[in-house]
Amino acid sequence: MLTKEYCITMARYNAWQNRGLRKILQEMPRAELTKDRGAFFGSIFATVNHLLWADTMWMSRFEGKPSPGGTTEESKAFQPTAAAWSGERFRMDGHILIWAEKVRALDLVSDLSWHSGLLGREVSKNMGDCVMHFFNHQTHHRGQVHAMLTQIGITPEPTDLFLMPESGPWL
Structure with a gap:
């Protein structure tokens, strides 16, 4: 069973990792950000846009x-520029942290129901499983971005959870 503490830790980890990406992406030329690199969503920018859109959807x-x-498919163009993405990413990461600090144990064992556009139908799943997917989805796509950045000679911050600072700034 997921706990509030797990949610807080993963929200902090998400914010810490995105903080490093925001610095890198704002300094990259648009042509490098939007170049198709053969990843699932194509470019670095399309991938981070999809991730921000998905985080917004799940929240x-x-x-x-x-x-x-x-x-x-439309999520790849969720924000028009790296600056706009950075501002929205910062806000969303703060929002996720606040949500994690307020989540209740009862919420995490309840069912969550929604209409899935991907499946074209109503879905009902355990909230804890959905929260686990939410954080795993972030890590998965940031890993893709990390690989694309590494391939072009940019070294992002380490991604190992045990290296996360004990105290902020995560944002």
Whole structure:
């Protein structure tokens, strides 16, 4: 069973990793950011855009709020520029941290129901499983971005969870 502490740790890890990416991506030329590198979403920018869109989508489900709309394919263009992405990423990471600090044990064992555009139907799953997927999805796509950056000679911050600073700044 997932715990509130797990959610807080993973929210901190997410924010710490994205903080490093924000610095790197804001300094990269747009042509490098948008170059198709053969990854699932093509470019570095399309991948981080998809991840921000997906985080926004999952948080809307967790909180029972309106979704950001759009499809997985459209998610690649969720934000128009690295600067816009960086600002929204910063806000979303803060939002996720606040949510994690307020999540209740009961929330994590309850069922979550939503309409899946990907499946084209209503879905109901254990909230804890959905939260685990949420954090795993972040790590998966950041790993793709890390690999693409490494391939072009840019060294992002380490990704090992045990290297995360004990205290902020994560944002």
